[in-house]
Amino acid sequence: MTGIFISFEGIDGSGKSTQVALLNERLEALDRAITVVREPGGTVLSEQIRGLLLDHHSRGLSKRAEALLFSTARAQTVHEVIIPALERGEIVICDRYADSTIAYQGYGRELPLNEIITIQEFATRNIQPDLKVLLDLSVDVAATRLLGSYADRMESAGRAFQMRVRQGYLELAREAPDDWLVLDGDQSKEIIASKIASYVEQEIIKDS
C-alpha cells in the first residue's frame, strides 16, 4: 500500500478534532488526495455502532462487549475506508484508531492489555499508522474545555477513568517512541498545528 496513515490520539477534549481539521487544511496544498475519518465511524455500520456505544441507554454494556464493539466498528472502517484509501495512495488521517481501545478499554476499563492488543491486530489486519500523534493534556484542563457541551456515555466515565486513559497513552508512547509524536496539548491551536505539520512534512511525507 502506497498511502500514508496518521492517527490522532488523546483523552476527550485534548484537541484531536481541531488538529485533524488543521492538518487536513495544511496538507490540501499538496497534490495528493486525503481521506479523513473519525472513530468509531466512517461507515454506515460503524456510525450505528457509535450510536450504541455513546448512548446513555447502553449503561449496562459489559466492558468486554464495549471493547468488541469499538473493535468491530474499526474492523469495518479499516475494510471499507482505510485499506482502499491507502491502496489508492492517499493520506489517511484518523481521529482515533486502535490505540484508543488499548488506552480506554485496556488502561481505562482495566481489561487485560495483551488480549485487547490481540483483538486490535485481528480487527485492523495489523495495519499500523505511519505516525501516531498524541495530544497530551491534563484531565482537568480537558474537562474545562468540555464544560457546557453534551457528555456522552464514555465522557461520563469519570475523572479517575480519564486519568488512567491519559497515563495509558503516555505509557504506550514511552514503549514505542519511534511510532509517536507526543505534544503538550496545552499550547495554542496554531502552535500545535504548526509542530504537527512540520513533523509530518519533514519526517513522514518526505520518507514515503
Ligand code: ADP
Ligand atoms: P477532541 O476532539 O480531542 O475531543 P476538540 O478538538 O473537539 O477535542 O476540542 C475540544 C474543545 O477544546 C473545543 O471547544 C476546541 O475549540 C477547544 N480546543 C482545541 N484545541 C485547543 C487548544 N490548543 N487550546 C484551547 N482550546 C482548544
Ligand code: TYD
Ligand atoms: P470521540 O468521538 O473521539 O470523542 P471526543 O471527540 O470527545 O474525543 O470518541 C468517542 C468516545 O469513545 C470517546 O470518549 C473515546 C471513546 N472511545 C473508546 O473508549 N474506545 C475506542 O476504541 C474509541 C475509538 C473511542
